[in-house]
Amino acid sequence: MNKRALYNREEMLEMNVKTLNERGVTVDEIADIAYQQQMKWSDGISMKTCVDSVEKILSLRDTFHLLQLGAEIDRLTEENLIREPLREILHSDLGMFGIDELFGLELAGLYGTIGKTNFGDIDVNKPGIVARLNDEGKTSKEACHTFLDDIVGAIAAAASTRVAQILNEEEARKDPSYKPLTLDIDL
Secondary structure, three states: OOOOOOOOHHHHHHHHHHHHHHOOOOHHHHHHHHHHHHHOOOOOOOHHHHHHHHHHHHOOHHHHHHHHHHHHHHHHHHOOOOOOOHHHHHHOOOOOOOHHHHHHHHHHHHHHHHHHHHHHHHHHHOOHHHHHHHHHHHHOOOOOOOOHHHHHHHHHHHHHHHHHHHHHHHHHOOOOOOOOOOOOOOO
16 A cells, blocks of 8 residues: 555545544534524525535645544544543543644634634534534543544634635625735635
């Protein structure tokens, strides 16, 4: 097998979606949280824009590294391949651990302060799939979602913020003094 360390965005998106699916999470479930988050502020959003935003976030290198590492730590914890006392700290999702929230903050922070604020709201209120992952991780003797619930919440927060940025950009372009600027960049 050819060992590689670098992957393109399409490959990272594909691997991230596969990892999420293996852990019981779909892109649509994450997009639904982003949709609910942004619907509070704007009725001009579509679920498709939210799905597209989740997929964009999942194609980013930092997201790839955080998601793959976090999911692997959770998996190793489930399989009892992490030594004590860390295994029990991870399996119980100890509130004072906090490293999982750092993963979430870093990922949501890719979209600035508002991304972090959105993550804080999602982390506290635990909507949709985030609640299921959190509850399953805390009540199951087998499942561990210590990192995954925060990563999924952070992806939703970043996607929600990206949707807001898209809507703001569309609104700004309506200004009669707007003059298009050509940039060869895709963020």
